Amino acid sequence: MVDRKKETIRPRPKSPADLRIDPRNAQVAFTTLFNSVSDTALIYGGDGIILAVNPAGEALLEWDVDKLTGRHIKEVLGNSEDHILCSGRDKLTKGDFEVESYLVSSSGGRIDVEARLKLVEFGGGSCVLLIARVKREREIIAWQSDPLRHTIDSLAYPFAVIDVNDYSIVVANSGGKAMGLDQGAKCYGALYNRDKPCDTKKTKCLVETIRQTGRPFACEYTQRAVKPDGNRYKIYGYPVFDPDGNVAQIISYILNVTSQRRAEESLLESEECFRNLMDYLPGVSIQGYSTDGTVRYWNKASQEVYGYTAGEAIGRNLAELIIPASILPLFKKGLKIGKKATESGELMPSGELALKHKDGSDVPVYSIHTVVCLEGKENLMFCIDVDLSERKRIEEQLRVSEERLRTLFENAPVGLYRSTPEGEVLMSNPAMIKMLGYESFEDLKKINIISDGYEEGSSRREFLDLIEKQGEVDGFRSTWLKKNGDVLEIEEISRAIRGPDGRTKYYEGIVRDITLKSQLEKELIKASKLESIGLLAGGIAHDFNNLLAALVINLWSAKRCRDDPEEVKRLIEDSERITKRAKDLTGQLLTFSKGGAPVKKQTSITAIVTDTISLSLGGSNTRCELRVSEDLWTVEADEGQLGQVFSNLLINAGQAMPEGGIVMVEIKNQRVGQGRAVSVSPGDYVRVSVQDAGHGIPEKSLSRIFDPYFTTKQTGSGLGLTTAYSIVKKHGGDISVENNDVKGATFHVLLPASKKKNNRAGRKAEAAIEPQSGMLKILVMDDEQFYRNSLKRILAEMGHLVSAVAEGRQAIELYDEAVDSGREFDIVIMDLTIPGGMGGVQTIAALRQRYPQVRAIVSSGYYDDPVMADYASYGFSGVLAKPFSIENLVREINRIAREE
Numbered sequence: 001m002v003d004r005k006k007e008t009i010r011p012r013p014k015s016p017a018d019l020r021i022d023p024r025n026a027q028v029a030f031t032t033l034f035n036s037v038s039d040t041a042l043i044y045g046g047d048g049i050i051l052a053v054n055p056a057g058e059a060l061l062e063w064d065v066d067k068l069t070g071r072h073i074k075e076v077l078g079n080s081e082d083h084i085l086c087s088g089r090d091k092l093t094k095g096d097f098e099v100e101s102y103l104v105s106s107s108g109g110r111i112d113v114e115a116r117l118k119l120v121e122f123g124g125g126s127c128v129l130l131i132a133r134v135k136r137e138r139e140i141i142a143w144q145s146d147p148l149r150h151t152i153d154s155l156a157y158p159f160a161v162i163d164v165n166d167y168s169i170v171v172a173n174s175g176g177k178a179m180g181l182d183q184g185a186k187c188y189g190a191l192y193n194r195d196k197p198c199d200t201k202k203t204k205c206l207v208e209t210i211r212q213t214g215r216p217f218a219c220e221y222t223q224r225a226v227k228p229d230g231n232r233y234k235i236y237g238y239p240v241f242d243p244d245g246n247v248a249q250i251i252s253y254i255l256n257v258t259s260q261r262r263a264e265e266s267l268l269e270s271e272e273c274f275r276n277l278m279d280y281l282p283g284v285s286i287q288g289y290s291t292d293g294t295v296r297y298w299n300k301a302s303q304e305v306y307g308y309t310a311g312e313a314i315g316r317n318l319a320e321l322i323i324p325a326s327i328l329p330l331f332k333k334g335l336k337i338g339k340k341a342t343e344s345g346e347l348m349p350s351g352e353l354a355l356k357h358k359d360g361s362d363v364p365v366y367s368i369h370t371v372v373c374l375e376g377k378e379n380l381m382f383c384i385d386v387d388l389s390e391r392k393r394i395e396e397q398l399r400v401s402e403e404r405l406r407t408l409f410e411n412a413p414v415g416l417y418r419s420t421p422e423g424e425v426l427m428s429n430p431a432m433i434k435m436l437g438y439e440s441f442e443d444l445k446k447i448n449i450i451s452d453g454y455e456e457g458s459s460r461r462e463f464l465d466l467i468e469k470q471g472e473v474d475g476f477r478s479t480w481l482k483k484n485g486d487v488l489e490i491e492e493i494s495r496a497i498r499g500p501d502g503r504t505k506y507y508e509g510i511v512r513d514i515t516l517k518s519q520l521e522k523e524l525i526k527a528s529k530l531e532s533i534g535l536l537a538g539g540i541a542h543d544f545n546n547l548l549a550a551l552v553i554n555l556w557s558a559k560r561c562r563d564d565p566e567e568v569k570r571l572i573e574d575s576e577r578i579t580k581r582a583k584d585l586t587g588q589l590l591t592f593s594k595g596g597a598p599v600k601k602q603t604s605i606t607a608i609v610t611d612t613i614s615l616s617l618g619g620s621n622t623r624c625e626l627r628v629s630e631d632l633w634t635v636e637a638d639e640g641q642l643g644q645v646f647s648n649l650l651i652n653a654g655q656a657m658p659e660g661g662i663v664m665v666e667i668k669n670q671r672v673g674q675g676r677a678v679s680v681s682p683g684d685y686v687r688v689s690v691q692d693a694g695h696g697i698p699e700k701s702l703s704r705i706f707d708p709y710f711t712t713k714q715t716g717s718g719l720g721l722t723t724a725y726s727i728v729k730k731h732g733g734d735i736s737v738e739n740n741d742v743k744g745a746t747f748h749v750l751l752p753a754s755k756k757k758n759n760r761a762g763r764k765a766e767a768a769i770e771p772q773s774g775m776l777k778i779l780v781m782d783d784e785q786f787y788r789n790s791l792k793r794i795l796a797e798m799g800h801l802v803s804a805v806a807e808g809r810q811a812i813e814l815y816d817e818a819v820d821s822g823r824e825f826d827i828v829i830m831d832l833t834i835p836g837g838m839g840g841v842q843t844i845a846a847l848r849q850r851y852p853q854v855r856a857i858v859s860s861g862y863y864d865d866p867v868m869a870d871y872a873s874y875g876f877s878g879v880l881a882k883p884f885s886i887e888n889l890v891r892e893i894n895r896i897a898r899e900e
Contacts, residue, residue, distance in 0.1 A: 035259065040103065040113070040132040043120070048073045051127060055157065055256065059175055060134070062106040065259065066231065077130070078102040078110070103132060116280055131280045158254040162187050162237075164211050164247050167197055179254065191235070206237045211247050214239055220257065231258040285365070285385040290378060291339035293317040293331070297382075305365070305387045307358030318383075322355045322363070338371045338381045347371045347381060352388065364388040415490075415511035421464070421504050423450035435490075435513050437483040455479040455487055467496050467507065477514070489518040551578050579883055598638030598730055599868050599881055602754050605667055605686050606632060608639055612646040613665070621660035624650070629668035633686050633753035637731055640881075642751075645724040645735075649690040649747050652721070656694030656744065664691040670750065680734045684753040691746040696739040705737055776897060777823060780804040781811040781830035782859075783837060791829070794886065808838025812846055819851065827896055829880070832860035832867055841867060844875045855896050859884070 040057035044050045053061075053068050061068065061076060068076070078101050097118070103111045113132040120129045158175035162168070167188060172181040180190040187207065188194040198205040209217045218236045234257045242248040278286055278299050285305040288297030298313040306313075306322050313321055323331045334348050341347070347369040354362045365385040372380045409416055415432030419425050425445050436453075438444040447453060454460040459478035466473050472495035480488045494509025555575065561567040606628050613624045653663045670687040672680060697705060706725040728735040733751040740746055778800050782788040788804045795802045803825075805811050811830065818824045828847070832840040840858050847854045858871050861882040871879045877899070878892045 040134075042073070042076075042130045042132070043127050044073045044130070045125065045127050050076070052259075057132075058256070059155075059157075060105070060111060061103060062174075062178065064231070065256065067106075076104050077115075078104065101132075118280075133282065155253070157256075160187075160252050160254075161240075162207060162250045162252060164207055164250060167207055170249065176254070206235060206252070207250060210237050210239050210250055214241075214247055231256055233257065283387060285383075285387065287313075287318060287322075287383045287385075289318050289381050289383070291335055291381065293319055293335055295321070296380065302385075305357075305363060305385060306355070322357075324354065324356045324362075327353060334369060335381070338379055341371045341373055341379055344371060344373045353385075355385070364392045415513075416509075417511060418506050418508040419449050420506050423448040423453070425449060426506055427508075432511060435482075435488065435511070436480065437486070443483075453480050455481050463494075467494060468504065471496050471498075473509075487515075488513060489515045551575055576885070580885070582883075598641050598727070599871075599879055600636040600638055600731075602634050602636050603639055604632070604634055605637075605642075605688060605751065608637075608642050609646050609665060609667065609688060612643050612650060622654040622657060622663055623661075624663045624665055627664070627666045627668075631669075632667060633669050633684060635686055635731075635751045636754045637751060638727075641727045642731070645727050645749065646688070646690070648721060648724045649749075652747075653690055653692035653694075656692045661693045665689070666691075669753070672750070680732070680750060680752075685733070685750045686753055688749045688751070689746055690749075691740065691744060693744040696743060697737065697745050699739075706735070775799050775801060776826040776893070777801045777818070778803075778893075779811060779814060779818075779825040779828045779830075781806070781808065781828065781834075781840070781843065783807060783831060783834045794889075798890070806837065807834045808840070808843030808846070811843055812850075815847060815851070815854075824851070826855070827877075827893060828854065828856040829859055830856055832858050832862065832865060840876075841874055848875045855899075857892055857896065 035054050038056055040060050041054040042050060042057060043052040050069050050071050050073060053063070053065055057063075058065055058068065063076075098114070098116050101113060101115050103113055105111060112135045114135060115130055115132045117128055117130050120127055153174045155173055155175065158179050158181060159171075159173040160169050160176040160181045161171040163170050167186045169176075169181050169183055169185050169187060169190065172183060181187070182190070188197050188205075192198065197207070204217075204219050206217055206219055216236070216238045218234055220232055220234045234255045235252055236255070237250045237252045239247045240249040240251060278297070281299065281301060283301060283304075284299075285302040286297065286299045287295060287302055289295045295313050295316055295318055298308070298310040300310075302313065303309050308321055319328060319331055330348075338347050350366065350368040352364065353367045354364055355367075357363045365388055367386075368384040370382045370384070372382065374380065409429050412429055412431055415435050416427075416429040417425065417432050418427035425447070428441055428444055433439075433441055433444050436444060450460050456479065463473065463476060463478065466476065472493075474493050475491055476494070477489070477491050480490055482488050490511050491514045492509045492511045494507050496504045497506050497508060499505045555571075558568050558571040558575075561571070609626070613626065650663060650665075657663075666687075666689045668687055670685050671683070672685055673682050706721050725735055728749055728751070731751055733749060735747065735749050737745055737747050778795055780788055780791050780795070780802060782791070782804070783806050785806070788806070792802045792804045803814055805814055808830070811828065815825060815828070828844075830840040830843055834840075838846075840856075840860075844854070844856050844858075847856070855877040856875070857878040857880055858867060858874070858876045859880040859882055860868060862868065867874050867876075868879055868881060877896050880888060880892055
């Protein structure tokens with residue numbers, strides 16, 4: 001092993017290319033570079049014994065310098081027997097040697113590196129200089145996995161944060177931990193092997209000194225606790241202040257200054273090592289030149305960057321080699337500044353330049369210019385150029401890519417936009433501008449998407465709710481307004497772009513004009529609906545003819561049996577049931593075709609379901625079990641329409657069990673909250689569940705069970721559940737179906753609970769058909785003479801004084817005469833629609849203008865007319881849907897007569 005204390009530097013032959021640096025200055029420069037270079041640097045002798053290692057190598061290999069020097073190169077360098085040892089040194093005599101290998105850390109870990117080796121003169125003998133760089137892929141992976149940890153742990157020196165209050169280590173990197181600076185340990189114990197803080201009278205304590213002065217401080221020491229190796233260390237401390245201005249923590253790092261101290265004493269480093277380090281800085285061109293521009297130094301990277309070898313460059317003027325004519329004046333100015341410089345340092349501001357390659361092409365570089373002032377000698381200038389060619393190539397690729405994206409953006413056939421949540425338009429392509437009818441982006445930017453873009457504010461609110469909740473919307477449809485006010489139907493795919501704080505910065509999306517497509521869809525729906533109406537009407541016409549046939553037979557039989565009062569009564573009651581069935585059929589047609597707005601009143605679901613059970617399951621081999629919760633809420637509903645819903649569900653349940661069985665019907669209260677999987681608003685509802693024990697519904701059919709014409713039966717139109725769905729939705733409720741766990745299926749109907757006070761008298765209390773208010777003066781207005789006369793006769797038989805007219809003007813005249821005579825009408829029953837005359841709405845409006853106290857009942861066969869569903873808003877006091885029963889007529893008259 002070479003004795004490092006006795007090492008000498010063999011002087012090399014002088015040459016014109018020699019930098020002529022004083023060996024003492026070269027020694028200092030080499031020491032600084034050797035210890036500061038970020039790559040691992042090792043020097044070992046011909047016998048393979050390691051003579052020197054830089055701090056980066058110590059940190060990477062996790063070896064202290066004194067523990068590593070003196071070891072054989074085989075212990076730290078993989079594959080060394082193949083090409084590194086003295087037996088293979090003949091390979092190095094021909095020049096540099098590059099190889100991919102790996103280093104072995106003190107813990108046995110493998111570190112893949114790219115190594116460059118060269119024979120150098122060191123310590124009076126021929127040695128090998130090895131510079132190893134960790135493969136870039138490993139650095140990238142480490143950096144991406146944990147940037148902060150990488151940053152701290154990659155520091156070449158031990159690093160720690162010390163709490164001034166209790167001297168404890170708060171944070172330490174891997175280098176610090178290797179020296180015993182573990183988190184929670186006391187600094188005086190880790191560094192000095194003491195059991196209490198240092199005595200400031202005898203020793204300058206780093207913590208106490210900084211606490212008292214509030215200024216940075218540094219001191220040297222010899223480690224005695226962990227790994228006592230006799231090395232000298234210098235610890236630097238910097239204060240961290242709390243909000244009150246007091247020192248709270250100290251940031252410190254530790255340098256192993258043993259090598260520097262030894263270097264200062266023995267000048268071990270040589271000019272040759274300095275030159276090799278300069279040569280092997282990868283990717284950085286370094287040129288040294290005199291104040292007249294003559295090249296004195298040219299490293300290997302300069303050949304890679306500019307194409308000239310060192311032999312071609314040294315001795316020539318730098319302006320002839322790489323300085324283009326455009327910056328020649330600047331170069332000459334720099335030479336003058338460098339010649340007059342009196343202190344070493346930066347010569348000119350660094351920056352990007354385009355220099356010249358040997359082949360004449362431009363070489364983009366980031367150039368740094370420095371001057372070294374040597375006492376008694378000509379100033380020496382250095383130019384350090386970082387090749388930017390790869391970066392420029394990537395930038396050009398990015399520019400081309402951005403240009404392609406811009407072209408795609410500008411020429412896309414669909415609208416592309418970006419807007420803030422507040423509605424400000426940030427970006428829009430030409431297709432979007434044209435779609436909305438604007439002249440330019442500046443013109444479009446003036447509007448606010450929220451207030452000016454959407455036809456309906458509800459669509460914008462729905463869009464915001466969805467995109468904020470889900471982060472994106474796909475296929476969202478809404479209507480926008482063009483600049484000229486025309487409505488534009490659009491479909492968009494958009495997403496929310498959020499910032500680091502999670503808040504939405506802007507929305508960006510793709511918009512497609514589907515106005516024409518929507519119109520075609522509506523035409524198809526209209527055609528499909530007309531077809532469905534035809535199918536439904538055909539079935540109803542068939543049933544209606546059967547009912548009319550039965551009614552004709554009953555009337556004929558009643559005439560022949562006029563001497564048998566009991567038989568006549570039975571035939572009349574049977575005819576009444578037939579007409580009720582006919583009314584339900586026409587109601588089904590109106591409900592399916594035009595929506596059939598329900599005529600609601602407060603009622604009990606239990607009563608409707610009970611009546612429906614007896615009618616729908618009577619005579620079948622199916623039995624029904626009814627479960628009703630106590631204190632059941634009432635609902636506001638159309639009894640006839642809901643009866644049709646439950647009739648369809650019960651009939652379906654019975655048909656699902658052809659061999660008979662039990663249908664379970666459960667009625668109970670239910671509160672629906674936010675987030676429930678139903679399409680109703682949160683609130684109070686009454687739920688009716690109809691459960692059968694059949695074979696259930698195929699899973700693939702569940703989503704289509706309410707579609708028109710869809711049926712799982714061998715026979716049937718597939719309109720029963722569609723009609724039920726329409727009725728429930730018109731009542732503000734929801735209907736759904738699910739297969740049971742064991743067998744069968746269950747339909748659930750949700751109906752909003754009534755907010756009105758519950759009328760516990762029930763329907764039976766109102767079922768009396770005799771007048772309860774004595775004789776009333778009633779005016780009947782209807783254009784159908786047969787109906788008008790029949791109603792007049794029935795009311796007269798009940799003891800009322802009745803007048804009848806055909807249309808509204810006659811009704812107003814007759815009402816005026818009655819008022820003039822001092823006996824105005826108590827109730828007016830008027831038809832809603834009078835062909836060729838004044839109908840009910842116009843008539844009641846005219847009468848209430850003259851006589852605000854007038855009380856009128858509107859009557860019509862048009863169930864879907866909004867007046868029938870909301871009669872009070874039009875000035876009426878009651879409603880009768882044709883055909884109505886005598887019970888309903890008497891009930892409505894009695895109710896109005898009681899309301900004085």
